[in-house]
Amino acid sequence: MTAALAPVQPADTATAGRHSNTFLRLKKKLERSVGEAIADYNMIGDGDTVLVCVSGGKDSYTLLSCLLALRERAPVDFRIVAMNLDQKQPGFPDHVLPAYFESIGVEYRIVTEDTYSIVKDKIPEGKTTCSLCSRLRRGIIYRTATEVGATRIALGHHRDDILETLFLNMFFGGKIKAMPPKLVSDDGRHVVIRPLAYCAENDIARFARAMEYPIIPCNLCGSQENAQRRQIKAMLQGWARDYPGRIESLATSLKNVVPSHLADARLFDFAGLTRQTQVEEGDTAFDPPELPRMGGETVRFFGISSGED
Ligand code: SF4
Numbered sequence: 001m002t003a004a005l006a007p008v009q010p011a012d013t014a015t016a017g018r019h020s021n022t023f024l025r026l027k028k029k030l031e032r033s034v035g036e037a038i039a040d041y042n043m044i045g046d047g048d049t050v051l052v053c054v055s056g057g058k059d060s061y062t063l064l065s066c067l068l069a070l071r072e073r074a075p076v077d078f079r080i081v082a083m084n085l086d087q088k089q090p091g092f093p094d095h096v097l098p099a100y101f102e103s104i105g106v107e108y109r110i111v112t113e114d115t116y117s118i119v120k121d122k123i124p125e126g127k128t129t130c131s132l133c134s135r136l137r138r139g140i141i142y143r144t145a146t147e148v149g150a151t152r153i154a155l156g157h158h159r160d161d162i163l164e165t166l167f168l169n170m171f172f173g174g175k176i177k178a179m180p181p182k183l184v185s186d187d188g189r190h191v192v193i194r195p196l197a198y199c200a201e202n203d204i205a206r207f208a209r210a211m212e213y214p215i216i217p218c219n220l221c222g223s224q225e226n227a228q229r230r231q232i233k234a235m236l237q238g239w240a241r242d243y244p245g246r247i248e249s250l251a252t253s254l255k256n257v258v259p260s261h262l263a264d265a266r267l268f269d270f271a272g273l274t275r276q277t278q279v280e281e282g283d284t285a286f287d288p289p290e291l292p293r294m295g296g297e298t299v300r301f302f303g304i305s306s307g308e309d
Contacts, residue, residue, distance in 0.1 A: 023210050027069075030207055033198040034066040041182040043193040044152060046076040050193075051150035053141060054082050056097055056216030058208035059156035063196055065211065067154065068106065081148050082106045085140055087133070088114040089220035096214050109148060113140050116221060129223050138186070145190050153185070157194045159251050160201040160236065166254070167232045176262070178254055198251070202240075 017023060038044050052067060054060040064082055071080060084097040094110075101108035115136040119129045145153050157179055166178035181197040184190070196204065208215070239246045259267035260279040269277075 018210060023207075026203060026207055026210075030062065030199055030203055031066050031069050034063075034195045035070055037181055037195050037197045038070070038193075041193070041197075043182055043195060044076070044078050047078065048076075048151045049079040049081060049149050050152045050154050051141070051145045051148060052080055052082050052154045053156070054084050054097060054101075055156070055218070056084065056214070057156070057218050058213065058215060059158055059161075059196065059201075059204055061100075061211070061213040061215075062199075062204045062207055063154060063156040064106070065207075067195065068104070080106060081150065082108040083141070083144055083148075084108070084110050085115075085137055085144075086110060086112040087137065087221075088112070088116045090116070091220055093216060096216055100214055109144060111140055111144055115140070119221075128226075129221065130226070133221065133223075142185055142187055142190055151191065153190050153192045155192060155194050156196055158196040158199045158201050158204055160233070160247070162194075162197060162254070163236060163247065163250055164229055164232050166250075167235070168228060171232070172228060200247075 044050060050067065052060070052064050054064055064080075067080055071078060082101050086092055086094050094112075098108070098110055113136075115133060118136060119133045123129045123132060141153060144150075162179045166176070169175045169177040179194065181194045183192050185192050236247060258280055261281060262268070263270075265271065
């Protein structure tokens with residue numbers, strides 16, 4: 001059975017036309033954000049092979065496009081291999097991604113593994129399947145990375161995914177923990193990067209609509225998005241609507257952690273604190289808190305400036 005592709009939304013007036021100034025500004029903004037994240041975390045260097053995981057959703061298409069565009073003007077030489085894992089979910093349109101990769105001329109691997117049947121077999125009906133499914137998928141991605149000689153595995157998580165994870169962990173896990181832009185894989189053999197870490201989901205969605213990517217629906221497995229994540233997404237979207245700048249400030253806060261002003265004794269020696277202890281920020285207990293400065297200095301990477309146009 002061939003699934004109908006999710007209808008491509010008509011490009012809104014803001015992004016209509018891939019040659020409009022609005023679209024070109026959006027493209028530049030995304031590429032600049034990706035360039036900054038790559039530079040800030042030293043994600044990609046000369047000679048790297050980057051395995052880009054493409055699911056057929058808006059985020060991974062955008063990730064691939066930005067990396068290909070940046071490679072064109074990068075002062076370093078790196079190889080990109082796009083990868084899709086066909087998990088044999090019912091109705092998965094397995095012709096779409098090979099045709100897309102061919103059309104843009106990128107090197108690619110399609111890996112077919114019936115993890116869907118394994119998951120259905122092992123997990124009782126009604127129970128959530130995502131943890132086993134993603135464990136299996138992770139193993140296959142790591143194996144493919146080794147096979148193609150990849151030194152980096154690029155995933156399409158963006159700024160809003162990272163913030164949702166932060167709040168999920170705070171609300172339900174009792175931890176201040178998000179998704180890092182760069183990490184070592186749990187098998188210790190690969191470096192995983194998230195080059196969209198600074199990109200807003202809304203910008204990615206607008207870009208993807210204008211690009212008219214052949215989007216593959218993400219609900220083929222029949223699993224619903226986690227209800228808690230859905231609630232947090234709605235909370236963040238509400239804040240973005242009602243309090244302009246709040247989401248940007250939250251994202252900035254992940255880069256400005258002050259251990260002496262939290263309460264984790266593993267990160268700061270509260271027990272050994274004396275009047276002589278040097279702290280990053282002094283005693284402001286009786287003063288109103290200073291609001292952090294938004295924005296940052298101009299960074300250059302791949303010839304792209306992080307400053308505003
Ligand atoms: S939503 Fe479906 S495909 Fe995605 S991890 Fe969960 S079970 Fe797997």
